[in-house]
Amino acid sequence: MDTTTSADGTTIAYESYGDGPAVVVVNGALSTAADAAGLAQALVDAGFRGIAYDRRARGASGDARGSTPEREAEDLAAVIHAVGGATAVLGHSSGAVLALYAASRGVATGALFLSEPPLRFGIDEPADDLAERLQRCVDEGRPDDAIVTFQLEGVGLPEQMVEAFRASDQFASVVPLAQSTVYDTNLVQVSSVPSPEMLSVHGPVTILRGEQTFPILLTAADRLAEELAGAELVIVPESVMHRPDPAATVRVVAERLA
Structure with a gap:
């Protein structure tokens, strides 16, 4: 690259x-x-x-x-x-x-x-403190929780779908991207x-x-x-x-x- x-x-x-x-x-x-x-x-x-x-x-x-x-x-x-x-x-x-x-x-x-x-x-915007809570998950060494919280609250995916994804082999590949969920949340909140x-x-x-x-x-x-x-x-x-x-x-x- x-x-x-x-x-x-x-x-x-x-x-x-x-x-x-x-x-x-x-x-x-x-x-x-x-x-x-x-x-x-x-x-x-x-x-x-x-x-x-x-x-x-x-x-x-x-x-x-x-x-x-x-x-x-x-x-x-x-x-x-x-x-x-x-x-x-x-x-x-x-x-x-x-x-x-x-x-x-x-x-x-x-x-x-x-x-x-x-x-x-x-309409049905995520909570104002979502980005702050996602950052806390990342800072506390819980990137998987950041991913799940983002998908549930930021994206609005059904809980069953999110839990199935968390149990899949693919989940591990997105855990390193946890910090980016904070930035996506901020971006969409500013522009929603x-x-x-x-x-x-x-x-x-x-x-x-x-x-x-x-x-x-x-x-x-x-x-x-x-x-x-x-x-x-x-x-x-x-x-x-x-x-x-x-x-x-x-x-x-x-x-x-x-």
Whole structure:
């Protein structure tokens, strides 16, 4: 992986695939650049350069503790600068929130493709002290509790689903990402009711969602498309239950960047 340095000195690692106009993929919660490899390869197949990066406190990237959403926007800006500029940014889940937030703060994202951003618009928001409690879990050496609490309260997954995940072999792979749950919580809380700046970003914005996904994400995508000036809503049937289908998602990107 290559690295760049964010404004606060944090090292951000990224992977570049292929050649052509650069599209930066911004992943969601509890994921790393490796999880974006499918999207990045689909971008390559469509003639783009796919860029996937480890958001701070994940994978090979560093972490300046006490990070804020502003710092994460600076991280994205650093990656875009390192690859010579971006034609577009493709964000999924909290990564879509980050992409929109960064664009509203002047980051040169190019066209925005926002896949199922988990915005609540002030309805059934998590408790105000969630990030503080998650940080306490991490500081006390209980990263697994941070993951579970985040999934239950921050994401709103059913308890049975969370407990099944905790008992699975996959759970161990996300425990090292526990600190990032604090940052995702802060990011979504700051942006859950989009600011006027977020609702008036410059440049084309495409909002994507599946037909079958969590109800909160259906509502969020549809409402954001209604409120964000000039945004287009595209339903991607192949993307199911908050998992973006790489080929179908990139097909939407390629058609709009043609």
